[in-house]
Amino acid sequence: MTKQTLYEMLQQQGISRRGFLKYCTALTSLMALPPAMIPTVAKALESAKRPSVIWLSFQECTGCTESLTRSHSPTIEGLIFDHISLDYHHTLQAASGEAAEHAREQAMKDNYGKYLVVVDGSIPLADPGYSTIAGISNLDMLNETVAGAAAVIAVGTCAAYGGLPHADPNPTGAVSASSLIKDKPVINVPGCPPIPTVISGVLAHYLTFGSIPELDDLGRPKVFYGQSIHDRCYRRPFYDKGLFAETFDDEGAKKGWCLYRLGCKGPMTYNACATLKWNQQTSWPVESGHGCLGCSEPNFWDAGSFYQALSIPDGDYAKAAGYAVAAGVVLGAAAGYANQKIKAESAAEHTEVSVDDFSLNKKQ
Amino acid sequence: MEFFSNANDFLMWTKGSAFTIAVSIFIVGVLVRLLEILLLGRKTDYSEPRGTEWKGGLKNIISRSVVDKGTFKRAPFVIVVGYIWHIAFLVVLLFFVPHIELIKAILGLQWPGLATPLVDAFAVVAIVSMLAMLWHRMTHPVMKFLTTYEDYLVWLVTFLPLITGYIAFHRMIAPYPLALGLHILSVEILLIVFPFSKLMHAFTLFIARWYTGAMMGRKGIES
Amino acid sequence: MNGESLAGIKVQVETPEYETGNLLSIISEIQYALQQLLEHKKVHSIDLRAMPWSSGEEQKLASYLGKGEVFIELNTLGKSTFIETQFSGVWLVNHYNQEDEQIAKLIEITYLPEIVFSQKEDIKNSLERLQTALSDDKQP
Structure with missing residues (x-):
């Protein structure tokens, strides 16, 4: 040394x-x-x-x-x-x-x-x-x-x-x-x-x-x-204007519009790619037309598909929703049945009342 | 954050199991509440129909959206702000591109979105109108008298998604995964509270209008 | 690929429509810095690599600034170029390494970039070399 x-x-x-x-x-x-x-x-x-x-x-x-x-x-x-x-x-x-x-x-x-x-x-x-x-x-x-x-x-x-x-x-x-x-x-x-x-x-x-x-x-x-890819992205103006590429070869993609809908993880990713770029400042993923994968964030492999928009949930919600519909129908039917039973019971307990019943002279 | 080692873990939880749980509770709750009403049925009407039920029912669903003059005179604030709020809220919910992506992924339905600054303006309108309604509720003597804790709870769970969404969009809380996670979590709270509160009006409103309209339709009332 | 040469492939270069808006902010920063230089002799530099650019935008900045009367080339640890732009006092500075890769890119607002001046340490070193040479037997 x-x-x-x-x-x-x-x-x-x-x-x-x-x-x-x-x-x-x-x-x-x-x-x-x-x-x-x-x-x-x-x-x-x-x-x-x-x-x-x-x-x-x-x-x-x-x-x-x-x-x-x-x-x-x-x-x-x-x-x-x-x-x-x-x-x-x-x-x-x-x-x-x-x-x-x-x-x-x-x-x-x-x-x-x-x-x-x-x-x-x-x-x-x-x-x-x-x-x-x-x-x-x-x-x-x-x-x-x-x-x-x-x-x-x-x-x-x-x-x-x-x-x-x-x-x-x-x-x-x-x-x-x-x-x-x-x-x-x-x-x-x-x-x-x-x-x-x-x-x-x-x-x-x-x-x-x-x-x-x-x-x-x-x-x-x-x-x-310190700053997110999204904040430093040169395509940010398109996000703000609401101009998005929807496939990798549509008109929007060719015009360099925002890649949010194609799964860009730029909004949640903190890294310097947008300014420092790669390969001697030649380019960086978003500049070459692919959304950010979020590789500098914890759990980036498990944080949903690279090609799903950031707002889309992952997990088994579709399957759960199926069960929920079934459970809802069963429980709802039960509740409906119970309500009808209550209705029928109150109908059965219903007794006819005439004016005479309210007579003040009536003996107790 | 005790349960999560970082904001990304929190975001993943809100997008994963928390979302699944919230959606399941929402579906079960809404179905139970609706079936409970629908299965109750109505008494058989033995009178001779003078008109059709469905015509009156459908008409009523739409015609009741038109403001009644008398009601307007009595409560102009509630009606104007109520309308502004509902329209602004629906624009934000249905025309913000990240929301459209979510709906597309879940329901497979898709429509064009609006420019983000426009949606942002509607969000501000929705937030301001909610604050105005809260102020009205707390100061107007009749409203104050009628208000229960549930009303404040419903206000809060509706307001939270709006304000957290605004904060997330403007990236006012760092890191962003925390802001987005809070927004998603607030929506999940809304989904869970929804079936068991006055928020159910979003569904029951149409059932009520249908029943009234159908009854009037059958009787041949032209209104 | 049936032996087609690269030159045979037609390349269409498209001018991107998008801009970051950094061009305008840099130009106003330069304007402010020039004023500071005149009034308070304060020099200022802007690191062009520290901000995002869309492709083509940097060239747009360079062509807006244009070329003025002075061009200086240094040779130390690779090439460095100093272009006084058409705006006097505004210098476009490019540093390259020995392999001609760019290692820094700045705009300096100054009378003359500091690094162009002969440096005291180097002058001392030269003086010593000359003194040694003169005291030596092997005078030129």
Whole structure:
């Protein structure tokens, strides 16, 4: 572990002050901070040290790592990866087996209390055998590694909320990292996968300021997850005007109208896709004509069909309604019968009364 | 939130089992209440019919919607605001696109929706007219005398879906799943209370008008 | 696909009808910032990546701002371009990385973007290099 600051490292690489300022500009934009913060970022980076990062991959598909590494080096994200010390990532590292595990242990020992842990994937609790690394269960590795961490970043919806493995009926008993880690700060960076610049933006924030960013109720950094897709969607004016695509190839779809009726989960999904976009700012799901799936939200696999409008309930209401009709008819008929019985009874009890009955002279 | 680990869980519950339960209670309740009335039947009328029942019944269902001059003079506020409220409410219920999607999914029926700002304006009208009616109910001496706790309850369960819907649409509560969940939950409360309260008038109104009209039709009364 | 070349496929580019409305708000932000620059020498920048755009809308902004008298290109950690727009004091700034991918896009309202100036640290470094060179045997 080098004790150099990031600025010193850049200088050693022959990068000018101008280059450093450019780096800070891009980094500020990456962290979704206003440009007025550039001098602050520059100042913070002048004394920032390279943090050691341990990346734990549990029940995951490597999509999150793919997402991150697809941002080609040397992008600004790449630069960040040069400037953190990624000491353990069993998919990316060259070492394997005992050597790999040794690297993790060494990093923990050298930076105890100061390193960052990135958790990728959910943790199975039903049977540890569902997912092990070097014979160590995910739960044990998590507990052991997090014990000396400064903070934990849960990358991807699986690590943040359980994700796909957690979907009903959840055979592995998968749970999120934050449900197991109680004594360390956990930053959730959900998404399936998360936007690469968001992953690196969160790392950059830690690298720059040495602190964790402001989080929302679901543990997500507000700078990236503070606004819903719907609020930032360029198709929002169509929602407001009541212009909706009704199939994927009708006139409305071709004109780029709102995708609400096609099942877009944008109104309930908090993520930065609408502004940061994907694939080097080329496009994003809604721009390419498909509704948002809500991948950065808890339970997104179980929250109804991707192609059903948000207002449509799911569950067995149709079947229940059938039973309810049958029950209603039976109970209604019973009530009707009871009423008729009461009517008949009162009719039977009815006695004819004549004027004479009211005669005052009548003897008691 | 004790029972839900987050707002999304809450929303899923309202859209899932809570909705199923509410709809079931609503259907059972409405059927029982209706059959209870219909199966009671009416006394056989042995007199010679001077007209047809169905003609009078249908006519009455429609003609009674026209405001009676005398009643209007006595209670103009109730009639005007009552009409405004019902129209505004029905527009919001039936022409807001997310509602149309819901109806389409459940009943398979579909019709065009209105532009969202227009629906929003109707929602405001509905909310304001409800507040006005509450104010009228609480200040008018006769109304106040006639009002029972049930009336306030009915007012509340009708008002809640409107106000929560307005809040959800304008995203005034964050996160949105909480706002939408509260709106759906309020509708479910309305569905459950509906069959067992004065809200049943939405159905019984037509039965009552039919019976009266049919009786008059049979007697050959032209009104 | 019977060996048809890509060029043979006709591509129809449609201009989208929709707009986010951000164009207008950005232009009024620029107008306000220009006033601030003149009156209080306050510089201002707008991160164009921090807001949603519909396709084509950013180009519309660029063509509205147009090209003025100055074009500067920097070469550090990849290319950077600075275009003074037809509105003097309004600069369109694009930063690219070594692979020519855009890493930042800003509008700066200033006399000259800060990063264009020679930086004190770099000047110091140059001075040291020159001093070393002159004291060396290997003078030019």
